[in-house]
């Protein structure tokens with residue numbers, strides 16, 4: 495039987511790399527993002543699998559539920575959910591636009607939580623399914639100059655790891671992918687290109703493949719890249735005040 499994967503943020507960066515990986519393995523796809531034209535172009539490209547596109551702004555309250563309802567209406571049963579859509583913003587909290595930051599919380603946290611809620615219920619009923627939540631190495635420490643972004647990713651990691659335990663008697667798996675800086679549109683959207691943080695960005699295909707393989711083998715948390723792994727480990731053992739100072743240093747000075 496053909497499996498189906500839903501990927502949010504499928505039009506660029508890591509999301510589009512996930513599209514390629516799932517399509518290569520013969521998965522039917524449900525692709526969600528705002529840009530309907532790009533979604534349509536992707537649909538035309540992947541003719542070996544069935545591609546359903548849902549153009550939706552997931553930062554709008556209620557949009558995630560509408561995605562779930564659309565999938566149900568089309569009679570699609572998901573085997574994999576990839577909560578990938580997200581964005582960041584560089585700047586001091588009080589100097590950035592409040593509405594943009596609230597939209598970030600809505601997308602990075604609320605939409606991810608809602609999609610997980612609705613599809614997890616179905617997966618539990620079938621006692622099968624995989625969820626891949628894309629967090630970041632930002633999840634491991636406070637992030638001055640990207641305070642809300644780092645906090646959203648800390649939520650994603652904490653939430654996802656808690657679910658792993660809740661699902662210990664189930665075959666449904668939840669995996670968190672924690673990439674460090676990666677070459678996608680994220681850098682220009684967040685305005686972090688040229689910062690120290692982005693001086694050693696990894697290739698998006700490598701990062702997505704690590705996430706894909708880790709999810710398929712039921713891993714709990716994946717940190718991509720040796721340096722990022724060392725940074726995540728270091729943040730665990732140093733005082734959070736020091737970790738925050740380091741995060742501020744790498745986000746600063748373009």
Ligand SMILES: NC(=O)c1ccc[n+]([C@@H]2O[C@H](COP(=O)([O-])OP(=O)(O)OC[C@H]3O[C@@H](n4cnc5c(N)ncnc54)[C@H](OP(=O)(O)O)[C@@H]3O)[C@@H](O)[C@H]2O)c1
Pocket residue numbers: 502503504505506507508509526527528529530532550551552553554578579580581582601628629630631672673674675676677678679680681683
């Ligand atoms: N690149 C990095 O350095 C890095 C590092 C750590 C974690 N991450 C995480 O990786 C994930 C993927 O980001 P990326 O690096 O691949 O960035 P990207 O290239 O900017 O891709 C973001 C994707 O999300 C979609 N999206 C953005 N806002 C949306 C909204 N309101 N509703 C629905 N879809 C929306 C975009 O499509 P549309 O514009 O068509 O909506 C696009 O497909 C994010 O969660 C990000 O936080 C990235």
